[in-house]
Amino acid sequence: LSFHLPCDSAARAVGADLSAQALADAAVRRGLGVEIRRNSSRGLYWLEPLLELDTPQGRVGFGPLTAEQADSVLGAVLGADGQHPLALGLLESLPYLAGQQRLLFARAGLTRPLSLDDYLDHGGYRGLAHALELGEEGALDCVLESGLRGRGGAAFPAGLKWRTVREAAADRKYVVCNADEGDSGSFADRMLMEGDPFLLIEGITIAALAVGASRGYIYVRSEYAAAAATLEQALAIARQRGYLGPDLRGSGRELELEVRLGAGAYICGEETSMLESLEGRRGEVRAKPPLPAVSGLFGRPTLVHNVLTLASVPTILARGAPFYRDFGVGRSRGTMAFQLAGNVRRGGLVERGFGLSLRELIEDYGGGCASGRPVKAAQVGGPLGAWLRPEQFDTALDYEAFAAVGAMLGHGGVVVCDDSVDMARMARFAMRFCAEESCGKCTPCRIGSTRGVEVIDRLLAAGDAAERGRQWSLLRDLCETMRHGSLCALGGLTPLPVLSAARGFPADFGLDPAIVE
Ligand code: NAI
Ligand code: SF4
Known part of the structure; x- marks a missing residue:
């Protein structure tokens, strides 16, 4: 047996x-x-x-x-x-599996993570072989044509970033994989690193060859000890079998990859803080420009991508850009690894082409709340993502459709809440989270988030509607300042969960729906 x-x-x-x-x-x-x-x-x-x-x-x-x-x-x-x-x-x-379109997670459950032979038997390293045949420009064009966009959350076209790094002149270039998966409810990066480490290594290798990088780092959050250990072992095996190191696969090209551990700061998932941390300094955001693609790690051109972006690359190279583009809708091409978490009956990973609705994800795949109570709201895209009401669940899961309703898809994490959750407390939590995790570099975020907690407390303690209205008005102004005045997405996006919670659920704040618009 x-x-x-x-x-x-x-x-x-x-x-x-x-x-x-x-x-x-x-x-x-x-x-x-x-x-x-x-x-x-x-x-x-x-x-x-x-x-x-x-x-x-x-x-x-x-x-x-x-x-x-x-x-x-x-x-x-x-x-x-x-x-x-x-x-x-x-x-x-x-049904949960049969309805999925697994490209990134095609091997999930089928192979042993540290068996390179299992990986090869299931189509591994075909992408690299094809990339070597195509050459550096050909591989880059293939990624451009595929329509792949960054899966860390910002959805910037990957091929354009590759082009910028490739065209930057330097004595050395780097590729850095951002595995500091910090969003609440997300686990796809971890699952991929623990389950299919060679896929990530292959993706980084193809990217490094295409942009001319000879060194790479995988920046793994320290909480992911098992993922880091798996990657370390996988890197050693890849090196031993000639898939890394000098003259990899007889290509005449060199690539060395190392794992680096973070130290528990959410902000180190922001690319410039991560680079600071990799250089041995405190994780603090750098002003952009210069973009890391031009001047990144140790001042050299650096290709920074999330785990899932890089792990998408082998399939694109192995099966071609048209195959990959066929999945998804509009400008959101390919598949996305959605992660169902929180109070949901069937939590787990759902990889599908962009375009299914949030309702399909939460109700058909997730089966509603684990508590058996009605779903009250879902937060999509991590702690900085908007809260959506069930009336908004028909929104298609694609970058543009989400932006159109004032939300963001982010890294694809979905946290579901039932009707026992107080959304005012969730809004307070978002401000508190920002205050805890702020790197302290800019005032709107450093000071604003602490003031934000205080304003929410005053709003909730207010004895009459007039005082609540005054505090709401203050909160709205503060959110505007944070949104426009913050240096990075942490301070800039915190208003999203706060305001969406208040606007979607004014009763939880004791606010008149007429004043929250
Ligand atoms: P961004 O839009 O500034 O940049 C996205 C990426 O494109 C960066 O790598 C940037 O350097 C690059 N880029 C931008 N313009 C470029 C150009 N002209 N040429 C070459 N490269 C270019 O967004 P940012 O601040 O890096 O990320 C914000 C996002 O991060 C948010 O939308 C949020 O969804 C996500 N996020 C993800 C988390 C996670 O755990 N995965 C945690 C927190 C936030
Ligand atoms: Fe640092 Fe916050 Fe400013 Fe970002 S917004 S640079 S985390 S202080």
Whole structure:
């Protein structure tokens, strides 16, 4: 019998290691020889630990598998009909998976993260091979044509950034992968690094070759210890097999990649703070220009991209720009890894071409609130994202459609709340978060966020409507100042969750709907 059980840290957090041990023990007791492969997670997190069994029809699943149930599942597998309360049937037929368009996460759940052979057997390094055939300009053109935009949140066209770095003259260039995934509700970067590290390494390699970089860093937040350890091992394997180092794959090109750990600051996900941190200084935002693409790490041209942007590149090179462009809508091309979290029945990873609605994501995939209560709101794009009301859930998940309703898609994290949540407290939390995480460089953010908490407190404590109106007016003005006067997105975007919460849910603030518009 050949089983698969994820080694992903989210699966381990809910007991995957104990379940694996219990299954192995149960097999010994029954005198059975079983193989339990620790593969990556499929991202169906509400089913973790998700046990899979190879059958002639495909993989069948059992989940969530507690250690206590391991023996009975084994019994069911050995029985005539395989029936068990945890039985899920064929994994590929589960609607949650069957409806997805997995390019980034095509190997999720199928391969062992640190097996380069598994990676190669599942199409790995075909992108690099094609990039080497196309040459540097050809590879860059392919990414430009694909329409790929930065997946960290800002959605800047990746190919244009590559062109800027490539055309900058310098003795050395860098590529830096931003793996400081700090948004609430997001976990796709972590899942990818833990589950398919060679995909990221291949993506960085193609990008580095195309822009002329010879050194690269993967800046991983320190909370992602398992991802960092996996990457370190994967880098060593890639180096050993000639996929990194001098003369990689006989191309005559050199690339060295290293992992660097952050130290727990949200602002180090902002690209210039991250560069400061990489250079050994305190994570503080640098004024732009110069853009990192022109003068970045150690003053050299630097290609900075989020994990998912770089991990999209091998598929684009392997299958061609037209294939990739075929997914998505409008100017949002390709697929996006949406991450469903918070109070949601079926939390997990949903990779689809841009264009499905937020409602499809929360209701069809997510199944509504885990508490069984009605959904009150969803925050899309991290702690700096807008709160959307259920009436807005038909908005298509694409960059432009979200911008049109005053929201942002960001990194694709979605946090769902039920009707017991007080949105005034969530608005206060956003200001408090900004005050905690501000790098302190500019006044609107450093001082404004602290004043913002105070104004919200006064608004909520106000005894009459006139005083509430005065405080609301102050809050609105303060938000305007933060929006226009902040140096970076932390101070600039904090007004988004604050104002969207107040405008969407004025009753929670004791405000008259007529004055919040
Ligand atoms: P931005 O719009 O200033 O820049 C986006 C990227 O494009 C940067 O790498 C920038 O250097 C580059 N760029 C801009 N113009 C360019 C040009 N002409 N040539 C070459 N490159 C150019 O946005 P920023 O401040 O880097 O990011 C803000 C976003 O970050 C927000 O929208 C938010 O969604 C997201 N965010 C993501 C988080 C996460 O955990 N993934 C956390 C917090 C914010
Ligand atoms: Fe620093 Fe905040 Fe200013 Fe950004 S907005 S530079 S985090 S003080």
